[in-house]
Amino acid sequence: MLDELMPADASGQPCAIRDVLDWIGDQWSLLVLATLAPGVKRFSQLEREIGDVSKQMLSKTLRRLEQDGFVAREVHAEVPPRVEYRLTPLGMSFLEPMRGLIRWAEANQAAIAAARRVAT
Amino acid sequence: MLDELMPADASGQPCAIRDVLDWIGDQWSLLVLATLAPGVKRFSQLEREIGDVSKQMLSKTLRRLEQDGFVAREVHAEVPPRVEYRLTPLGMSFLEPMRGLIRWAEANQAAIAAARRVAT
DNA sequence: GCGATCTGGTCTATGATCGAGACCGCCGAC
């Protein structure tokens, strides 16, 4: 598993780690996914909840997540316009392993903060 | 867990997801960690195995991972110089949840590739 | 002796990327 990380090794398969990093390895995707976890949200709601994301990056991130099938976008033709984003089943299934990562992060936050302080 | 993602919410705690993203959310950290998983490696060995990382980014990434306590750096005063990198226990423990993510990636690679193709 | 080579990096020039904030059309409230 871990040995399959060449850009594209002899077997020609594109390497899962690299793919997952391509999909969600940027600054915001994970945050958006996590913010969307509790349920349907609107654009400005995401903007507010995440707090320090620019509209541009939020828009871009959402479009990419939509393209990759992690979130679904639903436009309601009202005034003012209402656009809702929700996790697809794929997006939800992705949250599963993510939870493991977050749990780890919570458990080891202190250890890393300590390591960082000690570092010369 | 997932609802704790504000930049720094009322409770003042720095939000685990954001932290984990700060630590390993960049393009190369995860790849380096995974490459280092099988055991001790030298700088140029990492460079070769990862393949498309620049020396600069590899150097920078390694220094950050070292600072954060994920990898240990050992310099042998020989000629030519030899520098070895290895995972610390913290780094190894991090690989645990990562494996879940990689498994997910492998299982869902096809689904995402499909979603991407369908995307208008 | 004399250059080539190996190592683990750093430095520099150049291009990609990102964030802040202005701007947009639409409409209802004031």
Added chain:
DNA sequence: GTCGGCGGTCTCGATCATAGACCAGATCGC
């Protein structure tokens, strides 16, 4: 009429990554 909310897009600098040249120190072939 003009102010605001909505869901974005556009433009402008600042930041960031990438490729590739360069470095010291020692050893190797010749």
